[in-house]
Amino acid sequence: MVDPTRGVLYPARLPEFHRLPAPVEAAELVAWFWIPEWDIDPGRSSRQEIVAYPALNLVVDAETVTLSGASTRASHRDLRGNGWAVGALLRPAAVAALSDDPSSLVDGERVLVTASVAALRDAVVEAMATGDGHRERAVAVFSRWLAERVGQVDAPARQANALMDVLMGDDAALTPEEAATRLAVSVRTLQRMTHRHVGLSPAAMIRRRRLQEAAQRVRDEPGLDLASIAAELGYADHAHLTRDFRAVLGIAPRAYRTVAGD
Structure with a gap:
């Protein structure tokens, strides 16, 4: 599994955050599960900014189950109060059981409302409320539900x-x-x-992966010059990397390195 902060632009601002591997029964269906948990003081919020993976996510929280499409831009979510979510970064083998047109979900999401989905939500809510080992139990019930939904992987x-x-x-x-x-x-x-x-x-998927890795290396390897990062990741030159950064993140790599390192 890749570094747990890849795709997260400002890891130091994260609430409690975990990435868990998929159990055996869901290994062909889920790249990993991700679980944020937060408890924000009244009147305050925590903005989480990400460059998401070019893949679909199935996300369960206390109230809804949402299928989110691949994204082409940076996004953010403002966390308030207390809460949690359990997300599955879906592998392609799982997608057909949940959507017959993933392109219609690009940069968007759809709340799923069926009896089966409600049962999944209730099972995950119960698991997340049960103390030590709650994350692992939530992943286990999520995996079983998804494996039953998809069936045999061909x-x-x-x-x-x-x-x-x-x-x-x-x-x-x-x-x-x-x-x-x-x-x-x-x-x-x-x-x-x-x-x-x-x-x-x-090409769009490759661009997103390169930008994710570039952001991580710009942030985490302050001694590495930007031209070297650009060359190693297949950018034509340093200027191309800077254009990608500005177009998607709205900030130049050098400025991001300074802000992310604070």
Whole structure:
């Protein structure tokens, strides 16, 4: 599992936050589970800013179950009072059971309202209220529900998971052409697969992963110059990295390094 703060722009501002691996029964369906818990003083708020992974998330809180689409921009959420959420970063094999058109959810979300989903929410709420080990119990009931919802994972779904690994995993491809070669498919087939399972193009997914990793390295490796980061992540040059930062995050890399390090 990647660094738990990747995608989070200002980790020092986080409330209690955990990333848990998927249990065996959900390993082909969920990259990891993420659980924030917060208790903010009355009259105050905590703004959490993220550059989300290019994937769908199924999120349970005390009141709703929400399916969130892949995002193309930075986003934020202002936390107030006390609360929690249990989110599953979905692997492509899980998507078809929850949405037949992921592209319609890009930069958006949909509240799911069915008897089955209500049962999931109630089970997670009960698990989160049970003291020590509550996060692990919540993940366990979430995983069982998702495994039952998806059913048997077939060969095309596993190929879609391999696609995500090639585009987003360790030693990820730097271009759609490289990804297609690794998967032994055409670039056009690759495009159809990402559209069907994520709703974004392969190039958009690569850009998001690069920006996530760039932000993490700019923040966490203050001694590393920006030109080296740009070169290692496949940017054409330092200026290209800066343009990406400004376009998505609204801030230049040097300024972000200063602010994030405070």
